[in-house]
Amino acid sequence: MTIKKEEVVCLGIVLKTQSYKESDALVTVYFKDYGKMTLIARGVKKLKSKNAAACQSLTLSEFTFIPRNGLSTLIKASSVDFYRYLKEDIELEAYASYFMEFVLRNEEENQPDLDVFNHLKEALDALNHGYPPQLVYLLYNAYILKRCGVALQVDGCVRCLRQNRIAGLSLEDGGFVCLDCLSLRDKQLDKETLKAFRYINKICFKQIDQLKISQESIDQLIEIMDYYVDEMTGILFKTKKMIKSLEKL
Known part of the structure; x- marks a missing residue:
């Protein structure tokens, strides 16, 4: 700078x-x-x-x-x-704190990046405007992976690159797996959840209105994205404990 x-x-x-x-x-x-x-x-x-x-x-x-x-x-x-609306809701504040913790812990001093600022602001704005917090959380986790250089493969099978017959996700390799490459270690998912997973990892916050995902798929995707973030970034988020405790209430 x-x-x-x-x-x-x-x-x-x-x-x-x-x-x-x-x-x-x-x-x-x-x-x-x-x-x-x-x-x-x-x-x-x-x-x-x-x-x-x-x-x-x-x-x-x-x-x-x-x-x-x-x-x-x-x-x-x-x-x-x-952001009064966020500060008055303990759940929304927990998600907002998670987004800010990532920036606080991952970014170096005096190294400006407009993309970092815009993603943080857009995530906070989305929460403040009433979008489902779990959906905003999924989108920001996808951004965290990209920012850390470990974006997930959602354009084809992570093993053979074929773009059809996608059947699940490889937790080890980080992306889609086709039916032919699917192993017992992989997580097989239905078409709706796989489609939602691709959208989460492809779109930006300005396109959040395009996301129509069932709660069942959201719950599955949160578990999966949490795993990827924990295993692939090496960041131990203090705020994640608060989010998890609120989810159990």
Whole structure:
């Protein structure tokens, strides 16, 4: 990232806020133009702070600051979208926290990527607009795999590349398996679920309205995608425990 000496104004999503000294806070933000950065928000814990609301975790805000390697000092901030609907629903907040945890743990400081910002914002917007959270979760998990360089093979058999007679999924090889290549180690699925699996791994959030998937297929796909993410990315998500506990209620 090119470091500038003058003030900049940039849109960003607050990933985490933690206490720093008596009245200050460290605010980790993923910026649209600057990537992941941590700002010192001085006096933000004071009752009269004008920046407090905009610096809360899970908030889309506009920040004024001077970009630096390491810690940058916040000048001012104003909230653009507080995602109040997500913060008032423990289940939705858990899914949103999962998306933010991925960005927080996977992305390097000062390495901007507009695709990362857009996918995070679109996932949060989809939750906030009332789309089924499990569907949004599936789409974001597909993005996680792509971002980690382990996108799944859904255009043909992962073993022989044939595009017809697809019968299941290989949990070891990461993708479709045709009837001829299907083994006892693979997971055989019905046509509806296989079709849904392909869509999940091919479309973007802007096409979410095209997804018409039964709850039975969604439940199967969540189990499968969770397995792929756990085994193929090496990331142990703390927020996943909360999601799993809520699913059992």
